[in-house]
Every structure is written in structure tokens, then in C-alpha cells.
Amino acid sequence: MGAQWKARHKEIAANAKGRIFGKLSKEIMVAARAGADPDMNPRLRLVVEQAKKASMPRETLERAIKKGAGLLAEGMSLERLTYEGFAPHQVPVIVECLTDNANRTYPNIRMLFRKGQLGASGSVSWNFNYQGMIEASPVSPDADAELAAIEAGAQDFEPAENGATLFLTDPTDLDAVCRALPKHGFTVQSAQLGYRPKNTVALNDAEREEVEAFLEALDADDDVQNIYVGLAA
Numbered sequence: 001m002g003a004q005w006k007a008r009h010k011e012i013a014a015n016a017k018g019r020i021f022g023k024l025s026k027e028i029m030v031a032a033r034a035g036a037d038p039d040m041n042p043r044l045r046l047v048v049e050q051a052k053k054a055s056m057p058r059e060t061l062e063r064a065i066k067k068g069a070g071l072l073a074e075g076m077s078l079e080r081l082t083y084e085g086f087a088p089h090q091v092p093v094i095v096e097c098l099t100d101n102a103n104r105t106y107p108n109i110r111m112l113f114r115k116g117q118l119g120a121s122g123s124v125s126w127n128f129n130y131q132g133m134i135e136a137s138p139v140s141p142d143a144d145a146e147l148a149a150i151e152a153g154a155q156d157f158e159p160a161e162n163g164a165t166l167f168l169t170d171p172t173d174l175d176a177v178c179r180a181l182p183k184h185g186f187t188v189q190s191a192q193l194g195y196r197p198k199n200t201v202a203l204n205d206a207e208r209e210e211v212e213a214f215l216e217a218l219d220a221d222d223d224v225q226n227i228y229v230g231l232a233a
Contacts, residue, residue, distance in 0.1 A: 021056050032064070083097070090201065115214055128230070129195070132169035135190045137162075140185060168196070200230045
């Protein structure tokens with residue numbers, strides 16, 4: 001794992017698509033505060049591209065943009081909250097939430113952490129780097145990931161699933177690297193800002209199942225947007 005945690009087998013759940021669209025809609029609304037035009041708003045452009053790749057309906061996407069930009073009467077005020085702590089077996093976890101009611105979110109998160117340990121701000125974030133993370137696939141077998149990383153301005157790169165490459169960037173360079181990678185033989189599949197652990201915890205199968213159950217319970221909460229975990233692959 002080691003970066004953003006994704007629930008196993010969630011893609012086959014009947015309600016998975018709706019939950020994905022819900023999370024993306026929130027990200028779009030927050031990004032659209034800086035402007036409704038994706039061409040002039042790099043953060044919005046990245047999230048809109050993610051939404052399109054997830055096959056979000058155009059009407060849903062446009063409504064989220066208008067809502068976030070304040071172009072609809074029924075606007076929604078969302079607050080980003082970050083919680084830190086430990087899953088079972090002292091596995092460090094960072095949980096990002098987007099909520100319209102912080103007074104609801106904190107008690108829920110505290111309850112969900114009862115099988116782990118909810119920490120104070122800074123209790124585990126020191127063990128994570130905040131970076132841009134771009135997953136991209138080579139256009140041809142000749143595409144050179146190292147050369148592409150250098151030319152596009154990425155800080156580092158590493159193999160990802162299904163032959164893709166994960167390019168790591170400074171947070172401020174995420175959009176620029178996304179735009180540059182196609183010129184160097186790579187198609188961007190996803191891009192986001194997030195936390196990557198400096199060190200990870202290795203567990204046996206039984207311990208890993210316990211941590212997975214903890215993370216799945218967190219992920220099921222409507223206010224939880226992203227989960228980052230320092231768990232070895």
C-alpha cells in the first residue's frame with residue numbers, strides 16, 4: 001500500500017459508482033471556489049479529468065462546478081479536515097475529510113478510531129511527505145520513465161500497477177508535470193496531491209486483515225474523502 005489506501009473489491013459493490021461520484025463532486029466543489037473555468041483553474045482541471053475518466057455524468061459534473069463556484073442558489077460550504085492516528089498494530093494513518101458539518105464529523109471519526117488510536121495534529125504526519133502523485137502509462141514500449149521524469153520536472157518515479165509509472169512531484173509542480181508527460185510518451189491516468197509515507201509497517205496476513213477492516217470502516221463514512229496509510233505492500 002504505502003500511499004493512498006483503496007478498499008479492496010469496492011469496484012464490484014453496487015453502490016461503489018455513486019460513492020465515487022460523491023467524493024469527486026466534493027473535490028470539484030472545493031476546487032471550483034477558485035474559478036469555474038478548468039482552463040484557468042489547474043486544480044479544477046485535474047479533478048474534472050478524474051471525473052471524466054470515472055465516467056461521471058456531464059450534468060453531475062457541471063452541477064458540482066456551479067455549486068462550488070457559487071453559481072447556484074443551493075451552494076454548499078465544505079470544510080477540509082485532516083485527522084491523524086494509528087490503525088491497529090500501530091500502522092500510521094492520515095484521514096482527509098470534506099464535510100458540511102464539522103460537529104458531526106469529529107465524533108464519527110473518533111468513534112471509528114476506537115479500534116486504533118486517534119492522535120493529535122502532527123502525531124504521524126512527520127512520517128509522510130505531501131507530494132503530487134501522477135499515475136501514467138507508456139504510449140509505447142520504448143517510453144523511458146526516467147527520461148520522462150527528468151524532462152517533465154518530476155522529483156522521482158517508481159513502478160505502478162499494470163505497467164504504469166508513478167511520477168512524484170513537488171505539490172506546486174503537479175499541473176505542469178501532468179501537462180508535460182504526454183510530450184514524453186506517457187498518458188496520464190490520474191493525478192492528485194496526497195501523503196506518502198517515509199516508512200511503512202510490515203504485517204502478517206492476520207494483522208493485515210484487521211487493519212483492512214479498520215480502513216474499510218473509515219472509508220464507509222460519507223465525510224471521509226481520502227485515507228493514507230503507512231502499510232507495507
